[in-house]
Amino acid sequence: MGECPKVTLWSGYMTQRFFLTVSFVLCVLISACGGGSSTTSPETPGTLVSGSRIVLTVEPPQDVSIDSIELVNAGIKLVKEGRIQEALSNFDQAISIDPQFAEAYSNRGNAYNDLGQPERAIEDFDEAIRLDPQSAIIYASRGNAHTYLGQFLKAISDLDEAIRLDPQLAQAYYNRGVAYGAQSDVDKAIGDYSQTISLGPNFTPAYINRGSAYNKTGRHQQAIEDSNKAINNGLELVPAYINRGVAYQNLGDLERAVLDYGQAIEIDPNIAIGYTNRALIYLNSELYEQAIPDYDQAIRINPQDGNSYANRAISYTALGRDAEADPDIAKALRFGIDEGTLMPIIERLKSLR
Numbered sequence: 001m002g003e004c005p006k007v008t009l010w011s012g013y014m015t016q017r018f019f020l021t022v023s024f025v026l027c028v029l030i031s032a033c034g035g036g037s038s039t040t041s042p043e044t045p046g047t048l049v050s051g052s053r054i055v056l057t058v059e060p061p062q063d064v065s066i067d068s069i070e071l072v073n074a075g076i077k078l079v080k081e082g083r084i085q086e087a088l089s090n091f092d093q094a095i096s097i098d099p100q101f102a103e104a105y106s107n108r109g110n111a112y113n114d115l116g117q118p119e120r121a122i123e124d125f126d127e128a129i130r131l132d133p134q135s136a137i138i139y140a141s142r143g144n145a146h147t148y149l150g151q152f153l154k155a156i157s158d159l160d161e162a163i164r165l166d167p168q169l170a171q172a173y174y175n176r177g178v179a180y181g182a183q184s185d186v187d188k189a190i191g192d193y194s195q196t197i198s199l200g201p202n203f204t205p206a207y208i209n210r211g212s213a214y215n216k217t218g219r220h221q222q223a224i225e226d227s228n229k230a231i232n233n234g235l236e237l238v239p240a241y242i243n244r245g246v247a248y249q250n251l252g253d254l255e256r257a258v259l260d261y262g263q264a265i266e267i268d269p270n271i272a273i274g275y276t277n278r279a280l281i282y283l284n285s286e287l288y289e290q291a292i293p294d295y296d297q298a299i300r301i302n303p304q305d306g307n308s309y310a311n312r313a314i315s316y317t318a319l320g321r322d323a324e325a326d327p328d329i330a331k332a333l334r335f336g337i338d339e340g341t342l343m344p345i346i347e348r349l350k351s352l353r
């Protein structure tokens with residue numbers, strides 16, 4: 001999933017003073033994987049990492065040489081070790097020996113996805129599907145590539161076909177949920193994440209993303225329940241704590257929200273949204289001295305975050321530290337904050353001194 005999406009989620013206790021953007025976390029796509037049969041409990045991908053897992057998806061045809069099979073299996077091993085360029089060479093050799101070996105194209109396509117080259121990946125998946133049109137996993141993999149390109153309708157079409165071919169392929173439901181979520185079709189996304197969980201009850205990313213969707217639709221208690229399950233699984237702890245913090249924040253339980261953001265930051269000191277979400281609580285509580293260090297960290301991580309400059313400027317202004325606020329105001333405006341929105345807040349705070 002690229003950058004984590006940002007949405008305004010605060011409710012009745014929100015004031016009009018600040019740029020209140022609460023962020024929640026989504027896990028990214030996973031690569032379709034499995035053996036000859038369906039996979040019902042897919043491996044958990046790294047949190048907020050766009051890499052994929054590549055495996056030999058089916059038994060190769062009998063006319064494929066043992067050399068090609070060995071090259072592909074060795075390539076799979078190289079991918080798992082992070083040596084993707086070397087793996088590509090293996091897949092290239094396998095295709096040169098056996099141009100009809102669909103799995104060589106499919107795995108090379110997944111490797112291109114890992115390298116951030118989804119266009120080249122789609123070319124390989126097209127050929128793999130031509131050679132093996134009954135492979136659900138190849139359709140699912142091509143759907144992933146379309147999602148990386150923002151081609152969500154094409155992704156959903158491919159994932160529909162993957163599910164038609166293999167209704168037990170949990171990864172296809174999960175990745176279709178990601179595509180639906182990107183299309184703001186939250187209810188369908190929740191349905192797909194729920195189906196993923198029914199097929200693989202320990203599949204933590206589905207709980208993370210369903211929790212995010214619940215937060216987006218105001219079902220914060222359900223988001224807390226999903227986050228608790230993810231935390232109990234001991235995986236994806238950072239997004240689980242962030243999402244649970246967002247839910248508590250929206251429910252007005254600010255103490256628990258601050259604790260959860262703190263837990264996420266302790267695990268990953270470079271999780272910017274942990275700092276910005278916690279800073280919003282301090283801002284809304286007029287705890288400006290505590291908000292400023294969190295915005296310092298958020299800006300360290302993302303030096304072009306206009307919201308953080310704007311909110312730090314507001315904090316400085318509220319404390320009477322105009323000389324420190326002025327450079328932040330300039331940067332906030334440079335990075336996309338509307339002057340007609342920010343400056344009245346600044347002037348209002350000055351008038352209240």
